[in-house]
Amino acid sequence: MRSPIAGVVTAVQAAPGGFIAQGGAVATVADPAAVEVVFQAPAEAAAKLRVGAVLKVIGPDGSEAEAEIVGVAPMAQDTTGAAAVRARPRNGRLTPGAAVSAAVATEAGGLPTVPAEAVQSLNGRPVVFIAGPDGFRARPVTPGRSGAGMTQIVAGLSGDEKIAGRGAFVLKAELSKGAAEHAGH
Structure with missing residues (x-):
């Protein structure tokens, strides 16, 4: 099969041995x-x-x-x-x-705005995970208004930091796991 455009396959709708209706999409191709x-x-x-x-x-x-x-x-x-x-x-x-x-x-x-999922609760306090040379560290923040999946940060960020957005809950889980392992020793 050939695509009518050059590009990158971003999704495949067909499975080996499967059927596609006449005129149905086999794959999605995007031009980068x-x-x-x-x-x-x-x-x-x-x-x-x-x-x-x-x-x-x-x-x-x-x-x-x-x-x-x-x-x-x-x-x-x-x-x-x-x-x-x-x-x-x-x-x-x-x-x-x-x-x-x-x-x-x-x-x-203006106040920094972050994805709502970047704000996590750690020991009952809102935090954002900041990227540093040794990995991510939790920084306490004061969240403001939220809407459309975003949250304003009233205090705790300057706006220049690189933060964890979509995987912040994974960092929180790893931090909690590490604390549990230390408590067991």
Whole structure:
């Protein structure tokens, strides 16, 4: 079989020995040169985003690329003011289908905003895991407003830190496991 476009296979719908209906998709192929980043922005950030603005996109491996916003649309059936944002990378290569995070510059005095899943509870206190030379460390934070899967951090972060977002609960589990092992010795 041949794909009508050159690119990367991002999903396979067919299984060996299986059947595909006439006209059905066998695989999904994406052109890495035409990748767009799509994410949800909380109301505070969405109100400041404009088409043409540049944001920083951070890939799952920590690589960074710039992307230009090409669309900002209010979320359907959402009264929080959150928006769906589409951006096209300007430089760097992003893997189609990969989970990424994005950062956009706001005016001075703006509060850092992190994925809601980055805020974990450790010994009854909210923390965010910060990347350092020796791995991740829990840092106490004071969360603010939340919406569209994002949480403002009122105190505890400057906004320049690299944090664990999607796997923060795994770091918390590892930390808890390590504490249990030390308690057993």
